[in-house]
Amino acid sequence: VVRIEHVETIVVEVPRRRLHAMASFAATAGRYVIVKVHTDNGVVGLGEATVVPQWGGDHMRYYGERPEEVVRLIADVLAPVLVGESPMRIGPLLVRLDKAVKGYPYAKAALDIALHDVKGRILGIPVYELLGGAYRDRVAIAQSLGYMEPAKAAAEAQAAIAEGIKTIKIKVGRDPSVDLTVVQAVRQAIGSGYDITIDANQGYPDPKTAIRAIRTMEQEGVRLAEQPVEGLRAMADVRAGVDAWVMADESAWTPQDVLEIVERKAADCISLYTTKPGGLHRAIQVAAVAQAAGMPCNVNGSGELGVGNAANLHLCAAAQAVTLPCVFPATAPAEKAPTRIAGRQYVDDIVADAFRYEDGYVYVPQGTGLGVELDDSKVARYRVA
Numbered sequence: 328v329v330r331i332e333h334v335e336t337i338v339v340e341v342p343r344r345r346l347h348a349m350a351s352f353a354a355t356a357g358r359y360v361i362v363k364v365h366t367d368n369g370v371v372g373l374g375e376a377t378v379v380p381q382w383g384g385d386h387m388r389y390y391g392e393r394p395e396e397v398v399r400l401i402a403d404v405l406a407p408v409l410v411g412e413s414p415m416r417i418g419p420l421l422v423r424l425d426k427a428v429k430g431y432p433y434a435k436a437a438l439d440i441a442l443h444d445v446k447g448r449i450l451g452i453p454v455y456e457l458l459g460g461a462y463r464d465r466v467a468i469a470q471s472l473g474y475m476e477p478a479k480a481a482a483e484a485q486a487a488i489a490e491g492i493k494t495i496k497i498k499v500g501r502d503p504s505v506d507l508t509v510v511q512a513v514r515q516a517i518g519s520g521y522d523i524t525i526d527a528n529q530g531y532p533d534p535k536t537a538i539r540a541i542r543t544m545e546q547e548g549v550r551l552a553e554q555p556v557e558g559l560r561a562m563a564d565v566r567a568g569v570d571a572w573v574m575a576d577e578s579a580w581t582p583q584d585v586l587e588i589v590e591r592k593a594a595d596c597i598s599l600y601t602t603k604p605g606g607l608h609r610a611i612q613v614a615a616v617a618q619a620a621g622m623p624c625n626v627n628g629s630g631e632l633g634v635g636n637a638a639n640l641h642l643c644a645a646a647q648a649v650t651l652p653c654v655f656p657a658t659a660p661a662e663k664a665p666t667r668i669a670g671r672q673y674v675d676d677i678v679a680d681a682f683r684y685e686d687g688y689v690y691v692p693q694g695t696g697l698g699v700e701l702d703d704s705k706v707a708r709y710r711v712a
């Protein structure tokens with residue numbers, strides 16, 4: 328029987344192509360924790376804690392983690408639970424991690440991802456096979472525009488569409504009139520043949536402000552509004568007051584959250600993450616509840632690097648409910664990047680190869696495990712701890 332021998336953590340910081348600003352925070356770099364789970368037969372599984380300390384759930388129900396805390400928590404509390412155990416029993420091991428410490432979904436997600444990578448490598452199959460099999464082999468990605476001047480937003484939208492992107496997601500949630508100006512500029516630049524979605528990151532102060540803002544943006548063809556306000560009561564009010572689909576992101580972390588959203592009619596669709604529920608095993612459960620309620624999902628994230636993005640792609644493949652355009656980078660090392668602007672959040676990456684990107688779609692890796700390897704020279708270049 329294969330046993331987990333030790334868990335290694337590496338903090339990396341990779342610069343973004345541009346500042347990514349939204350209602351809740353702004354980021355110039357991805358400062359994340361890469362995890363390596365080593366087994367006694369020499370197999371090493373990779374994971375990523377895509378930690379964002381300034382981003383969290385409704386009303387402090389969930390909150391961010393910092394890389395330094397993830398490293399300490401894994402060393403002091405989580406790794407000792409795993410060492411000596413079989414990496415094949417992922418679900419039961421997650422229950423034991425929850426007993427060791429409540430919360431910390433990002434740290435646990437990194438371990439869950441690494442355990443799936445280990446298990447896939449041992450069995451010689453891709454991670455999506457462990458999750459139930461692939462419904463799809465490629466995923467349409469949306470271009471996520473942070474807060475930008477209207478002219479800059481329009482220029483980036485045009486450049487992304489020239490490289491194949493079909494959906495533009497615009498960060499809003501400031502002054503509704505400023506938001507409308509940006510949406511109008513992007514619509515004018517790209518024409519009527521492409522979708523525009525908006526994400527307010529809980530930024531509108533109350534449901535009536537959100538409803539008025541979304542109503543004006545609906546005139547520009549906006550048919551999906553992500554997390555306009557904070558809290559399920561406010562979300563339900565907005566949903567009842569607009570024609571656009573309302574998507575829950577900050578409100579939807581766990582399977583239980585989605586059950587509550589269904590009961591309170593607080594959203595039409597769900598933004599599914601690998602990290603929010605604490606990894607792939609639980610993310611599939613979130614998707615199953617959404618699926619049962621007839622709510623479509625996309626897979627969204629915090630600007631993952633290559634390891635986290637591989638996990639996202641396997642989740643996209645194996646979750647039937649994921650039918651909406653997804654929002655994560657088209658991860659690529661600088662020298663192998665297939666795009667200049669489309670899906671390009673970072674100037675470089677720590678994985679050895681680019682994911683296959685064609686005409687607005689990112690393809691699910693087909694190798695064993697996650698199907699990605701680290702480029703050790705890049706890890707050394709971007710390592711900060």
Ligand SMILES: [Mg+2]
Pocket residue numbers: 526528553554576577598627
């Ligand atoms: Mg969001």
